[in-house]
Amino acid sequence: MHKPNQFDLMGQKRFLPLFLTQFTGAFNDNLFKNAFLVLIAFHGLSTAGLNSAVLINMAAGIFILPFFLFSTLAGQLAEKYDKALLARWIKGLEIIIMLLAGFGFIWHNAVLLMGCLFLMGVHSAFFGPLKYSVLPQYLKSNEILGGNGLIEMGTFVAILLGQIAGTLIIQQQPYGEIYIIIACLGFAIIGYFCSRAMPAAPPTAPNLKIGWNVFAETAKILSHTRKNKTVFNSLLGISWFWFFGSIYLTQFPHFAKETLHGDASVYTLLMTLFSLGVAIGSLLCEKLSDATVELGLVPFGSIGLSVFAIDLFFASQSLAPASYTAYTFLTGLSSWRIIIDILLIGVFGGFFIVPLYALIQIRTEHEFTSRAIAANNILNSLFMVVAAAMSIVLLEAGVSVSQLLLLAGILNIFVAIYIYTLIPEFLMRFMVWILTHTLYRIKKTGVENIPEHGAVVLTCNHVSFMDAMILAGAIRRPVRFVMDHRIYNLPIMNFICRTANAIPIAPTKESAQMKDSAFTQIAQALADGEIVAIFPEGRITSNGKINRFMPGIEQIIKTTPVPVIPMALQGLWGSFFSRKDGAAMLKMPRGIFSKIGLVVGKPIAPESVTRLNLEQETHVLRGDWQ
Template sequence: MQNVAHLLRARRFLPLFATQFLGAFNDSLFKQAVVLFVTYQLYSNAAKEFQFSAIAQGLFILPFFLLSALSGQLADDHDKARLIRIIKFAEILIMIMGGAGLLLESIPLMLAAVFAMGVHSTFFGPIKYAILPQHLGKDEVLGGTGLVEAGTYIAILLGTILAGVLASQPQFAAAAVVLFALFGFLAGRQVPPAPPAAERLPITWHIVHASIELVGGTMRIRRLFLAILAISFFWTIGAVLIIIFPPLVKNVLGADEQVASMFIAIFSVGIAIGSVAINRMLKSQVSARYAPPSVIAMGVFVLLLHFVSLTWGEHGEELTTLGNFLFNPMAWPMILCLLGVAITGGMFVVPLYAFLTTTVPKTETARTVAANNIVNSGAMVIGALLAFALSSLGIGPVGQLLLVAAMCIVSAWLGWKLHLACDEGRCRTD
């Protein structure tokens, strides 16, 4: 990545990058192993499989909605490196519980661990973005954000691949998630100190009041309002796609869990590519000028994915393996469409995160990210509930791709408004 490869050798960045990478890897490994294990080993009903995928996604997202205000306050008012060590130790305990759920084939225990990992990610999320302006130069923040995003999706890719391999062997999946949680804790211990940038402010422990106050204060600033709404639509799109993939692969394409893992892996690779590409195109400048065409292209690729799925032929009762799937002549158009969706999505969202961390005072960065997480998670929960409801009405994953394409249009409009408001030197910081 242009001008920022040196960060991967710097202690002010590398330990944080490694901690985030391992956390994203373990998140992906555990959640995907749970969904694939339940979908392919425990359930044999298409509607229940789709609904379990939606429930798992919703439970993971819910803590962001409930606890992001508190997590943002803590991140701004405490040493972020110390908080990282506490959070990563908690991950070890959560993964012990999740591993037990896999071994005992206990759906409640697995879902409890998914929810707990959502709590873990809620408290880590504001830190990983707020610490970047504290440890990096202003001209490094966009590149550092892009590296974190690219690394995150490469980690998701690798975790997804491993989940596909281990989904039918829960004992190995359980051991792996605990082991990688331990690695994440060790990496987190190397993050340099990141003390609060100002005197500590009083912590508001009333989470509902704190959330309303934080979101209200942040969304009054027009550039943040537009950036947060655009990011929220993107993650709602991502949430619906992640829910769609396992039942789409099993019940529409008639393929096994390794193909389902490949779909999420391709999505992760594409976003990583888009994260790197947009930094090169913008030459480290924080700008939304490529956001509207990127998300319009994303919508076009989603429509193409819909039409390819419609033309997919009938399949037998026995699920197709990954090797046989790749020999299907329609597989490659589907893979290219999916890759196009992900690349353009990565190009759309990375500069928007840079807006959140570079156009506010450093004393308010974590709170701004937390406000973004609250709105994002609320939108994603709505997306998961909508996917659940449409499934209950008999609208399957192929039909729901049209919903995703429609959301891309709204995202393009928001990206255009942000570009007009904030690019070419017109962005106000008040």
């Protein structure tokens, strides 16, 4: 039986045309740009007496400039108009730009080609907010992460192929310019027809008044985004990745030549490894997080970036001295540590960036998503400019290329600590993800019974000290757990519980005030449309059987009538965190990746809820598997 996965989207009209439109656009950007740069670097193209080094740096700046100038306008237009229609306008503009570029290639006119490069930057600046903000309109909530992974994979593969193709085609002299014109114009036309197949994506803010003042609108959008700390810091996280990544991508030619003693083919190999790594990491995100937007992957990604960036420095220092081609580099044993480091830097970069894009899409108001992505593009560009300036200053000061890459890896540690201090949710989710994915293999049944929106109470049997974390890792929506105050205050658990806004509770005889406060918080959470999860037994089982349910669940539903969904955990009795054979966590642990189960029942209407029928339903759901 086929198990649904993200690749199913490639057969869906609601996704495939968008993917192909984005892919051809990213490919064409790099096809044109690299062909232009090769003409400057190797075929003497120049203007106004400027040397090739100056022109190449000017080209980089001119391509980025439109992101500063037009991202805010692009974000507003993507909110005000149908995004599919807007995509067609943008791809039509690409065809016109490529026609102009054709004359630039024929006439060897650097000024005209530089102008076309600026216009391609405009094209990308306008398409960027659209491609990410349209995903929540095209995809279901459980497809968002997989869709983002495919888009990121496609983008990096397109960039890589475009760079390689642009370099190879333009060098097919004396007809290189003709071939590159045909290729650029051809892919622009293909992209246009792909955009025409995109389904309608109605405007999310049709009455929005367009603000034409770039600086005022940029400040306004950034100010609005800052109100949502999680979203704003996710934008900073993505921008930091582009800061980090741009240092590596920019320095790869010098790294390949000066540190690795390789030729141009070694540089191409490094680019291929990095791009494929990001593509692989982007695709793995859905598998590792079970199609949910798993924030725990973000710290995992940042740890990997630093570990392998630092290891790359030491691996490159121990490389056997020789003059390398891509073939000799691949066949040399001392090279493989470097190859693995660069590939894994890309993989962990994918783990880092894909959940952040998905988080922005699901945590931002739907009528503001395009503008949030526009703000992201502005910040990305700013961080890339700062990265370039920092690199120039450090290299001029005598820092080697390998030392610069090492510094980027070390800086990543401090940036990660700063971000996770600002948003403990990332670190909390990382701890939950690590614990639940290393200790258990969870078979989930009926999770689709939990609604995507609205208030609901979840009930579950209580088998071990890990129960809440297993449920938190398995349920897509944030859950407010009602926790025994003693478990709530355990080391590590206290950090996770506080960060997840768990609600501590105590029996009346221990603290009537804490109990009353807990019920007040539960009622407020349900009134706010949140999910509240409780363990109605009131304590962890000491014999593997389901204890009698306490009357607290009936009091909760009487105060705030909402549906109740019974659940049952299976296979945890006898685990290290259960009380089988004595106190929990004082016996030899079972092997890692133990198989356990979570069964979710159908919602029960509030008027039908009693503690007895919930207890009976939990027995049925759990079955004989303790």
